[in-house]
Amino acid sequence: MTIEGFSYQAALAASQRINWRIEDIIGDDKRLDFTKPFLPEALAQTERLTFLTPAERRVLNQIRGHGYLYIFGLVEEFILPFVLDHARTRLDGDDHKIRALLQFANEEAKHIHLFKRFRAEFEAGFGSACAAIGPADEVAKAVLAHHPLGVALAILHIEWMTQRHYVDSVKDDLAIDPQFASLLKHHWMEECQHAKLDTLMVMNITETYTPAEIEKGVEDYLAIGGFIDRGLEQQVAFDRESFERATGRHLTSNEVEIFGQLQHQANRWTFLGSGMSHPRFLSTLGALGPQHRQRIESIAPVFY
Numbered sequence: 001m002t003i004e005g006f007s008y009q010a011a012l013a014a015s016q017r018i019n020w021r022i023e024d025i026i027g028d029d030k031r032l033d034f035t036k037p038f039l040p041e042a043l044a045q046t047e048r049l050t051f052l053t054p055a056e057r058r059v060l061n062q063i064r065g066h067g068y069l070y071i072f073g074l075v076e077e078f079i080l081p082f083v084l085d086h087a088r089t090r091l092d093g094d095d096h097k098i099r100a101l102l103q104f105a106n107e108e109a110k111h112i113h114l115f116k117r118f119r120a121e122f123e124a125g126f127g128s129a130c131a132a133i134g135p136a137d138e139v140a141k142a143v144l145a146h147h148p149l150g151v152a153l154a155i156l157h158i159e160w161m162t163q164r165h166y167v168d169s170v171k172d173d174l175a176i177d178p179q180f181a182s183l184l185k186h187h188w189m190e191e192c193q194h195a196k197l198d199t200l201m202v203m204n205i206t207e208t209y210t211p212a213e214i215e216k217g218v219e220d221y222l223a224i225g226g227f228i229d230r231g232l233e234q235q236v237a238f239d240r241e242s243f244e245r246a247t248g249r250h251l252t253s254n255e256v257e258i259f260g261q262l263q264h265q266a267n268r269w270t271f272l273g274s275g276m277s278h279p280r281f282l283s284t285l286g287a288l289g290p291q292h293r294q295r296i297e298s299i300a301p302v303f304y
Contacts, residue, residue: 006196012100036177038065040169045266073115078140131238149217159195161275232267273303
């Protein structure tokens with residue numbers, strides 16, 4: 001099956017060529033450099049917090065890097081069972097499709113393992129604990145309770161978001177820690193194929209849907225976005241507490257307010273706006289109905 005030039009056979013072949021191991025990118029002599037920022041400024045947006053010193057902004061950037069990959073690990077926890085369930089219903093179908101979907105699931109499981117390894121490396125080198133939203137199983141349960149199309153669209157959003165982050169922000173940023181950049185690069189390499197596969201999944205799912213069912217799916221995609229946004233607000237509060245614990249600095253009430261506003265919007269762009277406004281994501285929505293694309297385009301600027 002081919003949609004927008006994507007096919008299960010091509011995605012499977014590309015994944016087999018990439019095929020990196022966790023041991024290739026983290027562990028042994030491959031250590032994080034805590035003298036450098038981890039996230040590009042386009043995502044971290046810590047430089048706008050001018051009441052912090054450069055060293056404090058670097059610490060906050062690293063905390064944001066920890067949260068960034070932790071949240072990716074969190075969403076992989078609901079992507080994995082969703083893909084497996086989708087593959088299970090198609091075991092008597094095209095061989096390339098089944099193998100590509102199972103490879104998709106295998107790589108998502110590898111990413112969960114990778115992010116856990118990263119968190120252990122981070123905690124060993126950072127020197128203080130950093131709280132994060134969750135637990136993962138409760139988040140997965142809440143997301144998977146939504147309409148299947150809503151979940152598939154949320155996953156597609158995440159896959160294209162990953163592409164945008166690397167290509168637009170990480171790829172040419174020489175200031176960030178090379179080890180962290182390598183981790184993001186290898187994640188991006190496999191997510192390239194996942195974005196294509198999830199586009200095919202969305203179109204497969206909707207083949208027999210009525211307009212009302214598609215409408216319900218888009219509504220549930222937005223509900224999942226709202227759920228994630230509330231989690232991001234909580235993560236910003238955790239990041240502030242982690243920052244104060246790591247630096248020993250207690251922000252004033254005015255600084256807390258500014259921190260919350262700027263960092264929540266930074267997280268909103270990172271995890272919501274950058275995916276909602278991705279041209280490929282909008283193209284798929286448009287294929288489901290031009291009104292769905294128009295609706296998301298009208299909402300997306302709230303998250304810029």
